[in-house]
Amino acid sequence: MERISISLPEKLLEEFDKIxxxxxxxxxxxxxxxxxxxxxxxxxxxxxxxxxxxGTISIIYDHDESNVxxxxxxxxxxxxxxxxxxxxxxxxxxxxxxxxxxRGNSADIKRLLNRxxxxxxxxxxxxxxxxxxxxx
Ligand code: NI
Numbered sequence: 001m002e003r004i005s006i007s008l009p010e011k012l013l014e015e016f017d018k019i020x021x022x023x024x025x026x027x028x029x030x031x032x033x034x035x036x037x038x039x040x041x042x043x044x045x046x047x048x049x050x051x052x053x054x055g056t057i058s059i060i061y062d063h064d065e066s067n068v069x070x071x072x073x074x075x076x077x078x079x080x081x082x083x084x085x086x087x088x089x090x091x092x093x094x095x096x097x098x099x100x101x102x103r104g105n106s107a108d109i110k111r112l113l114n115r116x117x118x119x120x121x122x123x124x125x126x127x128x129x130x131x132x133x134x135x136x
Contacts, residue, residue, distance in 0.1 A: 046110055046127070054103040055129030057113055063096050065121025072119070076100070079112040095123075102127075 008016075020031040061068055076083055082104035089097040102109050109127065116125040 046113075049106040049110065049129070051106060052104055053106045053109060053129050055101075055109075055127055057100045057102055057109075057116065057125060057127050059098050059100070059116055059122055059126075060091070060124040061096055061098070061119075061122045062094055063121075064094055068119070068121035071121075072098075072116075075112070075115055075119070079108065079115075082108045082112060 016031065016035075017028065020028060023031075025031045061072070063069060076086065082102050084101040084103050086101065087099045089099075091097050102112070113125060113127045116122055
């Protein structure tokens with residue numbers, strides 16, 4: 001085993017520890033190992049997607065974050081070829097949930113997903129698809 005040392009925002013660590021307690025983990029290291037495994041699994045799920053796909057991208061963002069609405073709108077216009085529609089839900093005073101229905105080239109959809117994941121103010125972005133390849 002390798003030992004690593006990482007820096008995390010206090011709040012993120014608190015939330016992570018809370019999950020570990022709920023799940024009954026006795027060791028934080030084991031929880032981190034499992035979290036890394038699921039990160040890797042998600043990546044390999046995304047890398048095997050090819051051809052045309054259909055699905056949804058769900059994002060949660062903080063609308064108080066500077067220009068996030070404008071950046072989201074710009075991005076969605078840029079990817080309008082693979083976006084069919086979207087649904088906006090005001091979660092609380094500060095947070096919005098948006099469900100974006102996507103259909104088309106998987107490489108473009110993955111680029112859109114990565115753009116959303118990296119966007120400042122976007123706290124969560126997940127692609128769900130049951131259609132790995134649309135039958136011809
Ligand atoms: Ni909203």
